[in-house]
Each structure stands twice: as C-alpha cells, then as structure tokens.
Amino acid sequence: MKALELQSQLLLRRVGEQRPLAECAAALCELLRGCPPVRAAWYLAWQPASGSYIPVCGGRLPPAADDPLTLSDQPLHTLLQRQTRLSLAELRQVPCWLAGRLRRAGVEQGLAVSLSLLPGQPGLLLLHVGEGSDPALELALALLRSLLANAVGQPSSPPWLDADPQPALLLDGAAEPLGHNSAWQWLLGGQPAERVLPVNHVQLVRACLAQRRAIEGVEASAGERILLWSYVPEPAAGRVLARCRDASAEVRAGREAARARRLYRLITENTTDLISRHTLDGRFLDASPASWTLLGYWPEQLRGTPARALFHPQDLSQLVERARSALEQDGYHTMTYRVRHRDGHFLWFETACRAIRETYTGQVVEVVAVSRDITARVQAEENRRRLAEVVEVNTDLVMFVDAEGRLTYLNPAARRALGVVGEQLPALEALLGAEDLRRLRGEGREGAEQRGVWSGEARLQPQGDGPSLPVSLVLLAHRPTSGERYYSLVARDMTERELREAQQRRHQDELAHTARLVTLGELASGIAHEINQPLAAVVNYAGASQRYLQSLDSNPQAAERIAQGLARITEQANHASEVIRRLRAFLRKGQRRMQALDVAQVAREAVRLCAWEAAQAQVTVDERMDDNLPPAYADPVLLEQVLLNLLRNAIDANRERHAGAASHIVLSTALQPGELCVRVEDQGPGADAERLAQMFTPFFTSKPDGLGLGLSMSRSIVEGFGGALEARPGAQGGLCLECRLPLRDNHNETGNRP
Known part of the structure; x- marks a missing residue:
C-alpha cells in the first residue's frame, strides 16, 4: 500500500x-x-x-x-x-x-x-x-x-461525479466550475458552456445556496434540444451540483398537450354548436357556453337536468329509446328533433351522439353530444317543398331555363298546354317565334338581370300542328348559393282574354251601331234638309232647262244655258248621292277596320254631318286644322262617330248657355311626340271637378233626355285605337275635349308586338 x-x-x-x-x-x-x-x-x-x-x-x-x-x-x-x-x-x-x-x-x-x-x-x-x-x-x-x-490544471471533481450518467457540473458559490463528468463534455460538443446553461445561471446558484434548497425544472435551450436543469446545494462545502437532462420530447409533448387543451377550450367555449356530456339515460353532466345562445340556459342550469324535459312531446315517445338502443349497439347515433327554448318556443336540433365506453367491460358510461340549431334549414326545406308543390299544381305554365337558354324543367300545366310527352324537352326556339325569342334573349334577359323580373307578351307554339297560344310572359332571374345563374319563365294563357277582348269589341261595335241609330233619329231633320236642298235645286234647274228648250229657236244662248242646267242637275244629284252614301256608311254595322287615315278629312266629314244642327243652334264651327298632318291609325267610321259625338255635345253646351244667340266651337289639331291631338272646345257652362271625374262614367249625363253613353263609348273606342280621350276646362270658359290618337309609325312600333 x-x-x-x-x-x-x-x-x-x-x-x-x-x-x-x-x-x-x-x-x-x-x-x-x-x-x-x-x-x-x-x-x-x-x-x-x-x-x-x-x-x-x-x-x-x-x-x-x-x-x-x-x-x-x-x-x-x-x-x-x-x-x-x-x-x-x-x-x-x-x-x-x-x-x-x-x-x-x-x-x-x-x-x-x-x-x-x-x-x-x-x-x-x-x-x-x-x-x-x-x-x-x-x-x-x-x-x-x-x-x-x-x-494538469483542470478543476477537480468528486469521485462519484464521473459515475453520474446525466451531464453534471460542480460549482462554487460564485458559479465557477470545480469539476464535471464525462457526460458534460459530451453535452458541450465543442460549444461554450454558456450555450447550454440557463440565462440566470449565476442567480440560480446563489439562490440555491442562500435558500438551502434544491431548484428543479429550470428550462434552457441548447440548439434544438430542451434541457431541464436541477441545482442541488451542498451548504457545508459551499458548492452546488448542477445536473441536466434532455427533456426535448417531454417538453414538446407537454407544450402540444397544453396547446391542444387550450385549443379545445377555445373551440368549446366559442363554437356555435352545443357540446354536452350526458349519462346514458340522457341527464346533463356538462355543457358548453353555447347552451345560453341556443337554449337560453347556462351550463350550470343544465347540469343534472334530463334532456327529455326539453324535447317536444311528439318527438319524445320513440326518440329516447331509439337513441339509447343505437348507442349501446353501434356507439354512434344522429337524430333530428324539436327542443324547447327557455322562452317557450321550439327549435329544430340535429344532434350527433357518441358513446364513451369503459375500457375493460365495454359498458357505456357516458355520452358526448354535439348539437346544432337547424331551424332555418328545416324552414327553408319546408318552404322549398311548399314552393315545389305550388309550382307543380299551378295552372300557369312554369319553365326553368339555364344560362345557355336550354329548357330544364316544365311543370304539368306547361306539358299539357305545349303537348310535351316523355323526358325529352323541346328547345326554346321551337316554342317561340323568331321575334319573340329575340326580345326574350335581348331586353328580357337584360331586364331580368338588372331588375330581377321582366314581363312581356308573346305566342307559344305547342308541339304538333295546334294553334299558337297567346301568353303573358314573366322572366325571373335567379342566382343560387352555387353562383350558377338560371331563369324561370312563367307564362299565363291569354286565350280567354283574347276572346273577351274580341267579344268586347263586338259589343262596342253593337253599341256604336245602336248609338248611330239613335243619332239617326236626332239627325233626321238635318238629313232631310241635306237631301231636300239638292232635290229642290234639281227641280229648279230642270224647269229652267225646259224653258230654255222652248226658246231654243229664238234665243241663241239657250243651248248653253241648257248645258249649264244639266251640269248643275248632275252636280246636285251627286251631292245628294254623297249625303246618302255618308249616311249609309255611318249607319253600317261591320268589323272594325284599322287603317292609316287623314284625321282632318274625317273631322270635316263629321262637321258636315252636324252642320244643319249647328246652323239651327246658331253655332259656328271654327276649323283650325292643318292639311299636312301625318296619318293616324284608326277606324274611319268609328273615329267619325267619336268626333260627331264631341261636336254634338259642344253644340248642346253652346245652345244651353247661348240660347238664341250666336256662338262658336273651335275644332283644332296639334302634334305631340308619337301622337296626334284633336281638340273640340265649346263656349258652354263648363264642368266642375266632380263632373269632370264622372263625365266618362257610363249612364252619367246632364241632359234631361240623354242616355249617358256617348262619352263613355267614345273613350272606349279611342282607347281601342291605342289612344286616349280626356276632358279639361277650356280657355273660353267652357269645356275642352281632347282626343289623342297614335301616329302610324309609332303604332307600327308597338302594334306589331305579340
């Protein structure tokens, strides 16, 4: 040793x-x-x-x-x-x-x-x-x-430090290194220690020693890695052991979990759908805040409440059992039902339920439901269903046209009227004439695009050789949510209207004929005067011619006088014949003949018819008409009758106010844009506002022996020409009746339309 x-x-x-x-x-x-x-x-x-x-x-x-x-x-x-x-x-x-x-x-x-x-x-x-x-x-x-x-001059470390598998660093009180293990060298990988240590590393060491407690979970970033540091104090030696571990996966997973929880909370708290948890028998365990917006209840008020208490009684019988059975068998169920709002009204809900099962037994422990308010959708579907029923049973012809002008749908009334059998639909060109099709695709589509609707008249040609149908067309433009434009074409059969209008015209003609017959009695004396004058002249000229014949041998001018007398006889006979012809034309009953005519000439003929009556009443007709007026479009006989009625009314008005005294009537014409005006202005008593409003009402008259049909019938006749007849106070204190007639060119523009 x-x-x-x-x-x-x-x-x-x-x-x-x-x-x-x-x-x-x-x-x-x-x-x-x-x-x-x-x-x-x-x-x-x-x-x-x-x-x-x-x-x-x-x-x-x-x-x-x-x-x-x-x-x-x-x-x-x-x-x-x-x-x-x-x-x-x-x-x-x-x-x-x-x-x-x-x-x-x-x-x-x-x-x-x-x-x-x-x-x-x-x-x-x-x-x-x-x-x-x-x-x-x-x-x-x-x-x-x-x-x-x-x-070798490197900091020493305790023997146990190198055996630590985690990177560890031994520090003194000033955070200076005293030693480290091999894992610390691997952690650095050639980079400075400051790159892997927490930013408050020095403060952590001091706090650890001062408080004599370990500090854990200090996060620091080292490149893409996330390190968790722990500082463990050794107060007796004045040292601190700093250990770290790579917690990148753990921290990122925690962050993702926190983000997911935060996102789930945001979705739950802000979604417009109601997210709720229930027991298997339907009792509320919890609900999202959308319950207040949808049902008027806060989540706290719904907890413990059975969901069936909010169901509509008619939906309650089979709804709960069916949902429970489906959840137990399939684990998923979707249902549509009515639910009661806190205010008492009912809403349509669509709910998707999912069963949460116990892990080992598989028994349903609770149910998660997502509900949304579909009241608007249900009402829209119901409205569409009702609208479809209305279109199917509608007696009008309803046709759908796509943006390219192809027919896509015909309702039963349109199929019957147009003779369409089977699924194959005819082309729009086969149903409409060229002019009607041009108007529909031109001004019709433009009007529908700008204003949403366009109307006009046309004729539809059914399949086969049947007669065409007069119809009133309404074109509607639609743009659904998909953005693709389409049109609906509604056509109403106007055959009955044409028949009624023809009937009305025949009735007007009959009334006009009756009025002419009545007028004939009133004009009898004038007619007799008109005919007696040329007859008397003929008798006189014949007698004079006979006397000249007797003195033919002694009077050299006798032959010339006889020739003049014979010419005068011929002239007076023709005049009588013209009077009889005009009388027969005036009284003749026939179909209305619309033609371009000279209004001034027709007006002068009417003046001649009432000339004797005017002379008897000491009334002078002042004609202020131009000879170069453009032609108007009307029936000459009916227009002559209208002007005759106006002149006779003016003569009666003057006679009423100027009995035994001379007076005059002004007959004038004027041009306005697209029409010609004929005015008859008298010097009669005139009419107040109430009488002006009732003047054209049938059977309204101020004459003791009048029928009250003259002005009413006259207005109907003029309106049949496409014009108008109006009355207003005259400049001379009497009454001014103005008849406006369409000019020939203007009538051709409008009258050719179907």
Missing part, C-alpha cells in the same frame, strides 16, 4: 512538471499494474495526423489482420469524446484499427479509459483485467482521474 502511494505521488509530480509523455505513461502503467485485478496496462497516445492510437508504454500490440489503409481509429476517438470509458468487449465491436489489434492479441476482458496525461494531448488507457469487476479498481480509476485533472 505504501508502494502504491509512492508511485501515485511520483506520477502526479511528473504530470505536474509536464515531463515527457513516455515518462508519465510509464509511471501510470507501473502504478496500475500494482493493482491485484490488473494483468496488463497500455497507454496509447492519439495521433491526429494518422488518425490512430500509438502505444507509448506497456508493450506493443500486434497489427490487425485488416488493411491499415482502409481502417483507422477515428470512430473510436469520436466515441470516446462522448463516453470516457468502454469495456474491451464494447471496444472490439467498434470498426477501428485498435479493435483488430486487440483481437489479434487475445485481449478480451478489461477497460478502455480516455485519459490525458499532458494538456492538449488526448490518450487512451487500456487495462487487461481478470473476470468480474473490482469496486476498488473503479474507485481507484475515479480517484486517479481527479488527481490527474488537478495535476
């Missing part, structure tokens, strides 16, 4: 004096060979140039059987930077040149310890020992490392 102590002192002195490596290595090997379990000892120096360990003392090792050019000791050197000691059995598994040399030497049991005898000169100590491990040898090696560390 004394010899070992002397050898140890000799070794430490040589190392401290930094004697040559061979002397230090020889003293080390001599010291270790004196230990009972050690059979042989070698010390090898690391040669960076060749990448191999070269024996310094202890004898030579045989060369390996492998090619020295293909193998080196660099893998072993790298491994020893992380682990300061290896068993020889572990070393023999390292792919290096030294492992092969040990195999050739037959050295199987022992230790390889990384040991530096001189500063900056790494070395390797090989010990060949017998079977079994000797604790005394382990303690001696640890003590030897500590002594050598002090000898």
